[in-house]
Amino acid sequence: MTQQSTVSILGCGWLGLPLAEHLMAQGYHVKGSTTQTSKLDLLHQKGIEAFLVKLTPDLEADKIEQFLDTETLVINIPPGVRKQGEDFHPAQIKTLEPLIGQAPLKNVIYVSSTSVYPNVNRMVDETEPLGNTDGSVDGVRGLYVNRALLKAEQMIKGLEAKNVTILRPGGLIGEDRVPGKYVAGKKGITTGNVPVNYIHPVDLVRLITQVIQQNAWGEVFNVVTPEHPTRREVYTQNIEMFGLEAPEYTEGSPDFKIIDGTKIIETLNYKFKYPNPLEFRYNL
Secondary structure (H helix, E strand, C coil): CCHHHEEEEECCCCCHHHHHHHHHHCCCEEEEEECCHHHHHHHHHCCCEEEEEEECCCEEECCHHHHCCCCEEEECCCCCHHHHCCCHHHHHHHHHHHHHHHCCCCEEEEECCHHHCCCCCCEECCCCCCCCCCCCECCECCCCCCHHHHHHHHHHHCCCCCEEEEEEECEECEECECHHHHHCCCCCECCCCCECCEECHHHHHHHHHHHHHCCCCCCEEEECCCCCCEHHHHHHHHHHHHCCCCCCECCCCCCCCEECCHHHHHHHCCCCCCCCHHHCCECC
């Protein structure tokens, strides 16, 4: 197997595993990492060359050089802000930086999130000014941005002699992730009229694959569906579909953003399988 047809996926979890399977179906050799020894056999059984890689944020791995001996590296690890704090994920990336720099790999895809954008109550695209490391946006404090991912993005973009593409997916919804389940029976929901920025994992997997196949490097892409129904519309559809208890809504004016995902659609000439969150496939 040549290096040119090899993809290494750092993080073979809810997204990384189906991505690995899709890439293998396209003829790629896939190396995948997990933090769980018990999951190594599962990866092997699926035909993935499996590696145990932990970033705590220090590296715990026996064969990291072999894992990084690849054409393309997909970094797909959760930032863990709630449990670990906002400094943990940038520290993980700092650990990876010199290893990636020394590796023969050419391309890096970093899976970030639309949470790097502030809630500015309008549509935003990839040219939107992002927050500063002190949490302010254009000098105005109080507009939330995911600083952990923002710092990590900046570090990944700084990798020299590597082709880097940043993907910013919206909320990853579908299959066994049903948004209506999270609000079932709850009271005082104020976000009913907020538009959603979702992406189905099937489309995200296909888009990552297309980035690799079309050599769409040196880019930043938002990855969301073209349609943005309200949360209430999505919740109502889920509740009717699965017989969940309806939540109770109250009036509110929460801040929001509508993510424009036109750039990746036009760049890759991509046609969504699930362009509307009201038509997502679920598998419970």
